[in-house]
Amino acid sequence: MFAEEDGLKGDPRLQAISEALRIVPHFPKPGIMFQDITTLLLDHKAFKGTVEIFVDRYRDMDISVVAGVEARGFLFGPSIALAIGAKFVPLRKPKKLPGEVISEDYELEYGTDRLEMHVGAVHPGERALVIDDFVATGGTLSAAIRLLSKLKDIACTLWTTYFSHSLQYFVHSGKFSVLVERVGAEVVECACVVGLPEVEGQSRLNGTPLYILVGPQLRERPC
Amino acid sequence: MYVYKCVSIYSPPSPSLSCLSDHHNRPLPCVPLSESNPVVHLRETRKRRGSFVVSLSATMSACKDQDPRIHGIKTKIRVVPNFPKPGIMFQDITTLLLDPKAFKDTIDLFVERYKGKNISVVAGIEARGFIFGPPIALAIGAKFVPLRKPRKLPGKVISEEYILEYGRDCLEMHVGAVEPGDRALVVDDLIATGGTLCAAMNLLERVGAEVVECACVIELPELKGRDRLNGKPLYILVEYH
Numbered sequence: 374m375f376a377e378e379d380g381l382k383g384d385p386r387l388q389a390i391s392e393a394l395r396i397v398p399h400f401p402k403p404g405i406m407f408q409d410i411t412t413l414l415l416d417h418k419a420f421k422g423t424v425e426i427f428v429d430r431y432r433d434m435d436i437s438v439v440a441g442v443e444a445r446g447f448l449f450g451p452s453i454a455l456a457i458g459a460k461f462v463p464l465r466k467p468k469k470l471p472g473e474v475i476s477e478d479y480e481l482e483y484g485t486d487r488l489e490m491h492v493g494a495v496h497p498g499e500r501a502l503v504i505d506d507f508v509a510t511g512g513t514l515s516a517a518i519r520l521l522s523k524l525k526d527i528a529c530t531l532w533t534t535y536f537s538h539s540l541q542y543f544v545h546s547g548k549f550s551v552l553v554e555r556v557g558a559e560v561v562e563c564a565c566v567v568g569l570p571e572v573e574g575q576s577r578l579n580g581t582p583l584y585i586l587v588g589p590q591l592r593e594r595p596c
Numbered sequence: 597m598y599v600y601k602c603v604s605i606y607s608p609p610s611p612s613l614s615c616l617s618d619h620h621n622r623p624l625p626c627v628p629l630s631e632s633n634p635v636v637h638l639r640e641t642r643k644r645r646g647s648f649v650v651s652l653s654a655t656m657s658a659c660k661d662q663d664p665r666i667h668g669i670k671t672k673i674r675v676v677p678n679f680p681k682p683g684i685m686f687q688d689i690t691t692l693l694l695d696p697k698a699f700k701d702t703i704d705l706f707v708e709r710y711k712g713k714n715i716s717v718v719a720g721i722e723a724r725g726f727i728f729g730p731p732i733a734l735a736i737g738a739k740f741v742p743l744r745k746p747r748k749l750p751g752k753v754i755s756e757e758y759i760l761e762y763g764r765d766c767l768e769m770h771v772g773a774v775e776p777g778d779r780a781l782v783v784d785d786l787i788a789t790g791g792t793l794c795a796a797m798n799l800l801e802r803v804g805a806e807v808v809e810c811a812c813v814i815e816l817p818e819l820k821g822r823d824r825l826n827g828k829p830l831y832i833l834v835e836y837h
Contacts, residue, residue: 397750407750411770414730414740421734447726448742451693455700455731461693463727471676471686491690 375568376426376586386422387587393419394567394590408567408589410445410506424449426586427564428456431502436561438501440464442488442517445506449566453504462494464503464517475523479516488516495521499558508565508585511578518581522557665701670834672698673814687814687836689724689785703728705833706811707735710781715808717780719743721767721796724785728813732783741773743782743796754802758795767795769803776804786814787830790821797828 381387393413400407414420431453440462441450447463454461467476467487474489495501503517560581568585672692679686693699706728715738720729722744733740746755746766753768774780780800787793787810797807807828815821815832822830 400750
C-alpha cells in the first residue's frame with residue numbers, strides 16, 4: 374500500500390520526495406518513462422526524509438535483516454539497516470558475490486534474470502525487510518522474497534546426508550513439511566520509494582505486504 | 597594473520613582539511629599533509645610466516661589502527677581465494693555488513709573524519725560504494741552522487757574511460773549532479789590499482805569540483821593504488837598485505 378493511505382497523508386516529506394524525483398522518457402528503451410531517484414539523492418533533506426520514514430516504520434518490527442536489491446536498493450537499504458540495528462544483505466546479479474550463493478530466477482519481459490544471496494547471510498526464522506527503489510510488476514521483489522524464504526541447498530544436503538533414514542520416516546509420517554517450513558527467513562514486508570499504479574491495487578506480493586512511499590512522477594523536469 | 601602498527605612524526609594538517617581528531621577529541625597522530633611537508637611512517641608488518649619486515653613508506657592519509665573499532669572491522673572482512681579468477685584473494689565486505697556494530701563503526705569512522713569539513717558531495721562507485729557512501733552523505737549533510745558503469749544512468753552523462761589489467765572500462769556520472777566548487781569525497785569499498793578511483797576523481801574534477809579525499813574501507817598497498825590519485829589524499833581503515 375502507499376504511505377499516504379497508511380498514516381502519512383499530507384506528510385510534507387512525501388511531497389518533497391515526489392518533487393525530487395525525475396522522469397526520464399524512453400529509458401532504457403522507447404515507451405518506458407523511467408523514474409529516476411538519483412535526483413532524490415541530490416536533495417539531502419528529501420533523501421533523509423525518505424530514510425526516516427522507513428526507519429520510523431520498521432524500527433519496532435523486530436527486523437534483523439534488511440535485504441537490498443542491486444544496485445539501487447543498496448542506496449537505501451544500508452542506512453535503514455544501520456538505524457534499526459539490522460544486518461544488511463545485498464541481493465545481487467549473477468557472479469558478483471564471491472562466496473557460495475543460493476539463487477532465484479525470475480521472468481523479465483523478454484527472457485529471465487537471476488538474483489543471488491550468500492549462503493549463511495540469513496538464518497532460519499529471521500525477520501527480513503526487502504528494499505528496492507522502484508516496483509513495477511513486482512517480479513524482482515517476488516524473486517527476492519522467494520530467495521529469502523527458500524530452503525537453503527546446504528540445509529537440504531545436511532538433512533539427506535545425515536538423516537536419510539530419519540528423513541524417510543519423516544516423509545512417510547507426514548512430518549517432513551513441518552521440518553522444512555521454518556528453514557528460510559520470514560519476509561515481513563517489501564518496501565520501495567516509488568511504485569507504479571499497476572501495483573497500487575496490490576497491497577501484497579504473493580502474500581507479503583508491499584509498502585510504497587510515492588507514485589510515479591509524471592512531469593518531466595529540465596535535466 | 598598479520599598485525600601492523602603505525603607510528604609517525606606529527607606534522608601540521610593540510611590546508612584542505614582542518615585539524616582532525618579522533619572521537620575522543622585527541623589529535624590524530626597521522627594527518628593529511630600538504631605536498632611540501634610529507635610525513636614518513638615507520639610501519640612494522642608481520643608477514644604470515646611470522647617474520648618481521650620494517651618498511652618505510654610516505655603516506656598522505658591518516659591511519660586509525662589505534663582506534664579500538666578497527667580491529668572489529670578487520671576481523672569481519674572475509675577473504676575469498678581465487679575470486680573472480682585464480683590467484684586473486686578477494687576482500688569480501690558482505691560479512692562486515694552482517695555485523696551491525698562493525699558496520700556502524702565503519703560508517704562512524706568516516707563520518708567523524710568528514711563531518712564539519714564542508715563536504716558537499718559524496719560520490720560512490722558502483723556497486724559497493726553505494727553501500728558505504730549514502731550513510732556517510734546523510735550523516736554529514738552532503739548530497740550523494742552514484743558513479744556507474746555505462747548505460748545504467750538514465751539521464752545525460754559524462755564518461756571517463758580507464759584501463760584495466762586486460763582491457764578498458766568506463767565510469768559515468770549524471771550531468772548537473774555535481775557543480776563547480778563542490779567539495780567532493782569519493783567512496784569505494786576497496787582500492788587496488790587505483791584505476792577506478794582515478795576515473796572517479798577525473799569525472800568530478802572535469803565538472804569543476806574539488807576532490808578533497810578518497811575514502812575506502814580496504815587498501816591493497818602492494819598494488820600502489822594511492823600513487824594513481826594525482827597526489828590526492830587517501831583515507832583507509834584496513835590494509836591487506
